[in-house]
Amino acid sequence: MKDTAGKLIEEAGQLIAHAGYNGFSYADLAERLGIRKPSIHHHFPSKVDLVIAVVEQQRAAIRSQIAVLENGEPDAMAQLLAYVDYWKRCIEDQSATFCLAGVLAVELPGLPLEVGAAVQRHFNDLGLWLERVMALGVEQGAIKLELEPRTSAQFFQTAIYGAMVMARAYGDPGKFTFVVDAFLARMRTESPGENDLPRRSRRDRAE
Amino acid sequence: MKDTAGKLIEEAGQLIAHAGYNGFSYADLAERLGIRKPSIHHHFPSKVDLVIAVVEQQRAAIRSQIAVLENGEPDAMAQLLAYVDYWKRCIEDQSATFCLAGVLAVELPGLPLEVGAAVQRHFNDLGLWLERVMALGVEQGAIKLELEPRTSAQFFQTAIYGAMVMARAYGDPGKFTFVVDAFLARMRTESPGENDLPRRSRRDRAE
DNA sequence: CGCATACGACCTACCGGAAGGTAGGCAGAG
DNA sequence: CTCTGCCTACCTTCCGGTAGGTCGTATGCG
Numbered sequence: 001m002k003d004t005a006g007k008l009i010e011e012a013g014q015l016i017a018h019a020g021y022n023g024f025s026y027a028d029l030a031e032r033l034g035i036r037k038p039s040i041h042h043h044f045p046s047k048v049d050l051v052i053a054v055v056e057q058q059r060a061a062i063r064s065q066i067a068v069l070e071n072g073e074p075d076a077m078a079q080l081l082a083y084v085d086y087w088k089r090c091i092e093d094q095s096a097t098f099c100l101a102g103v104l105a106v107e108l109p110g111l112p113l114e115v116g117a118a119v120q121r122h123f124n125d126l127g128l129w130l131e132r133v134m135a136l137g138v139e140q141g142a143i144k145l146e147l148e149p150r151t152s153a154q155f156f157q158t159a160i161y162g163a164m165v166m167a168r169a170y171g172d173p174g175k176f177t178f179v180v181d182a183f184l185a186r187m188r189t190e191s192p193g194e195n196d197l198p199r200r201s202r203r204d205r206a207e
Numbered sequence: 208m209k210d211t212a213g214k215l216i217e218e219a220g221q222l223i224a225h226a227g228y229n230g231f232s233y234a235d236l237a238e239r240l241g242i243r244k245p246s247i248h249h250h251f252p253s254k255v256d257l258v259i260a261v262v263e264q265q266r267a268a269i270r271s272q273i274a275v276l277e278n279g280e281p282d283a284m285a286q287l288l289a290y291v292d293y294w295k296r297c298i299e300d301q302s303a304t305f306c307l308a309g310v311l312a313v314e315l316p317g318l319p320l321e322v323g324a325a326v327q328r329h330f331n332d333l334g335l336w337l338e339r340v341m342a343l344g345v346e347q348g349a350i351k352l353e354l355e356p357r358t359s360a361q362f363f364q365t366a367i368y369g370a371m372v373m374a375r376a377y378g379d380p381g382k383f384t385f386v387v388d389a390f391l392a393r394m395r396t397e398s399p400g401e402n403d404l405p406r407r408s409r410r411d412r413a414e
Numbered sequence: 415c416g417c418a419t420a421c422g423a424c425c426t427a428c429c430g431g432a433a434g435g436t437a438g439g440c441a442g443a444g
Numbered sequence: 445c446t447c448t449g450c451c452t453a454c455c456t457t458c459c460g461g462t463a464g465g466t467c468g469t470a471t472g473c474g
Contacts, residue, residue: 162369
């Protein structure tokens with residue numbers, strides 16, 4: 001039910017997550033939408049415009065999701081799990097096997113400057129939110145934190161993106177879940193089972 | 208003092224690490240070497256051949272470095288630190304701001320199959336070595352390991368590549384060192400100085 | 415030794431196709 | 445009557461790759 005511009009952003013996002021900025025063309029995109037190549041220019045004058053729109057849309061989506069979590073979910077660990085579960089689902093059901101901003105970040109030195117700037121804004125948003133969640137989690141006693149919230153947040157972000165690289169490199173989506181779960185286990189306070197929080201179930205299924 | 212084929216592999220490696228497979232061309236490469244574009248085909252018939260050669264050369268270099276470490280350095284933690292220090296130096300002095308196989312891994316779904324296979328071989332080599340080192344480290348009591356060596360190795364690899372993504376995304380090479388050090392700190396046995404094993408010297412120098 | 419041959423490394427010139435992008439037109443809805 | 449959304453036709457530039465030639469050196473051999 002989306003308009004063409006929206007579909008363009010959506011499809012472009014998938015293509016970027018698949019093979020990066022230089023890995024897709026207006027021709028690919030046009031074919032997916034069932035329109036002609038120059039029609040894309042009507043919505044996005046240049047490829048740079050399009051890709052920036054894609055990143056900014058992703059950023060907006062995440063920001064609004066963060067807002068929902070921060071307003072509706074008081075528990076820090078539950079917020080983190082919601083975020084992690086989102087990516088677990090995306091990666092395991094193949095609907096998105098990598099964060100598109102992550103792909104762009106890796107090829108960032110070769111990207112147009114404005115695209116790079118948008119990517120950095122995305123990472124900043126995410127990093128700042130994680131910092132808030134970490135601080136909250138320590139306060140709540142759900143997260144053990146021998147380090148400062150800032151450090152833990154960066155560490156967590158590293159684990160997420162590193163796990164995506166691993167899943168790609170080994171061609172095994174399960175690797176993401178496996179690695180991220182191992183990380184979460186270490187981050188929790190000791191003996192999480194005896195905590196005040198209900199835990200859904202065991203997912204640690206051997207790989 | 209390298210021959211042209213060697214220079215091509217070296218320069219291509221830098222270009223790939225910079226912007227990925229689709230982010231460089233034979234024209235770029237020719238300009239760097241000061242030769243004409245078609246001359247490259249004399250050494251590497253196709254771009255796929257060239258890139259595979261680059262990955263395989265990198266892989267061979269790492270394999271031989273691993274062999275040196277495993278024969279000459281009995282201490283597991285010291286082996287890990289040597290590996291980490293290598294990347295710290297490369298990233299902080301900007302001589303290589305990302306593992307080229309890592310860049311290729313991220314865009315793997317859009318790569319020629321043979322290139323993807325070479326990239327996976329590289330990751331396998333690295334993963335298997337890390338597994339051996341982890342097992343050795345636990346045996347030596349230098350690494351605390353509530354998880355199996357296999358899991359810890361994957362976790363470590365995740366941290367390395369995740370930290371590279373972070374350094375790129377935030378445009379800050381220091382982030383790599385920062386995050387990796389935080390990871391190493393968590394991985395070590397508590398108060399490593401009071402262990403049963405003699406440790407050569409303190410290398411934990413704060414960042 | 416002199417000389418032919420062969421080969422490696424590079425060159426110029428060129429190809430078909432795909433890249434991102436432009437110009438201008440046409441149909442339908444407000 | 446205009447504006448939006450799409451079209452066809454076309455442009456320039458760059459892509460990876462080919463064909464074929466030149467030069468220098470190394471080798472084989474009478």
